[in-house]
Amino acid sequence: MHLEEIRSIVNGDYLYKEESRDLNIAHAFATDLMSDTLFLIRRDEELILLITGVTNPSAVRTAAILDIPAILIVRGKPVPAPTIEEAERQGISIIHTTYLMFSTCALLYNAGLKDAPWKI
Amino acid sequence: MENIEAESFELPVKRGDTGSIGSQALAVKKKLGGFFTKNDDLRRLGVCIFEAEANLAIHTSAGGVITITLLHNAVRVTARDTGPGIADMEKALTMGYSTAPVWARELGFGSGMGLKNIRRVADFFDIKSSPKGTEVVFEVRKHAS
Numbered sequence: 001m002h003l004e005e006i007r008s009i010v011n012g013d014y015l016y017k018e019e020s021r022d023l024n025i026a027h028a029f030a031t032d033l034m035s036d037t038l039f040l041i042r043r044d045e046e047l048i049l050l051i052t053g054v055t056n057p058s059a060v061r062t063a064a065i066l067d068i069p070a071i072l073i074v075r076g077k078p079v080p081a082p083t084i085e086e087a088e089r090q091g092i093s094i095i096h097t098t099y100l101m102f103s104t105c106a107l108l109y110n111a112g113l114k115d116a117p118w119k120i
Numbered sequence: 121m122e123n124i125e126a127e128s129f130e131l132p133v134k135r136g137d138t139g140s141i142g143s144q145a146l147a148v149k150k151k152l153g154g155f156f157t158k159n160d161d162l163r164r165l166g167v168c169i170f171e172a173e174a175n176l177a178i179h180t181s182a183g184g185v186i187t188i189t190l191l192h193n194a195v196r197v198t199a200r201d202t203g204p205g206i207a208d209m210e211k212a213l214t215m216g217y218s219t220a221p222v223w224a225r226e227l228g229f230g231s232g233m234g235l236k237n238i239r240r241v242a243d244f245f246d247i248k249s250s251p252k253g254t255e256v257v258f259e260v261r262k263h264a265s
Contacts (some may be wrong), residue, residue, distance in 0.1 A: 013262040034228035035174075038167050040235055045159065061142025062228075065149060065166040067159065082139070090146070120215065 001026055001112055003070055003093060006049065009107050010072065012097035015079055016087045023069050023093070025049045030105050034062040040116055041066065048116045051104055055079045057086040058086035064090040074101045135183040138227055143169035148188055152195065157165045157265040164241045165195055165260040170232040172199040172256060178224040180204075180254075194243065194261040199254075206249040213239065213247075224255040 005022040030051035031037055050063050051072045060083055061069055073079055076098035087094045097104060131144040149166040156162045176184040184201030211217045212235055220230020239245040242258035
């Protein structure tokens with residue numbers, strides 16, 4: 001699913017869009033725990049969308065360390081400028097939606113996104 | 121490996137510098153991009169350093185230092201601090217057990233997964249702790265592509 005389609009489904013806005021890559025994303029991982037996100041390793045090179053309500057720059061760095069190319073921030077939370085600046089530095093797109101996480105996940109699951117591979 | 125300036129280098133991590141958590145891990149990942157041939161190995165190293173960095177920023181009295189050493193077929197990382205040490209190592213290595221303060225949890229950290237993740241992901245893991253400080257050593261090895 002292309003990033004633009006994801007943005008459209010959640011009626012979101014780009015806070016930053018990395019223009020150098022045409023992202024085709026098949027998997028998503030939704031959490032407010034960056035510690036849980038860091039369990040997303042040992043995988044093929046499939047592209048993953050991180051869905052979260054965490055808005056600080058560490059969320060972007062967590063995505064970057066895992067080669068996650070896009071973040072969808074839910075609940076309409078204001079995103080501080082340092083987070084957007086970090087996204088620009090790391091080349092990670094950020095979409096912002098007012099939907100809650102539950103609804104966001106339901107919409108994207110029904111549209112075809114699947115779970116990212118996660119194992120405890 | 122042209123971008124690697126030395127076989128060993130140190131990265132300071134300040135206590136409570138939550139706005140920077142992950143910065144050192146990303147810097148190392150960028151610096152050592154040519155060392156590994158598999159992306160997964162580089163990701164594993166980045167994740168382990170990220171976890172160590174978060175632990176130093178959240179759980180120590182005065183921060184600490186991460187030392188990166190390049191070996192022939194692996195990267196060895198040592199994270200040292202000066203206390204207060206881990207009171208119950210068994211619990212600290214139990215999934216989900218955490219002593220992290222509320223402010224760390226609000227940032228998305230401190231769910232009790234960090235040390236366990238390093239032990240799970242790294243090819244070698246060792247930890248020693250006393251009230252004078254904690255030393256975590258781990259290695260991530262190169263795998264053929």
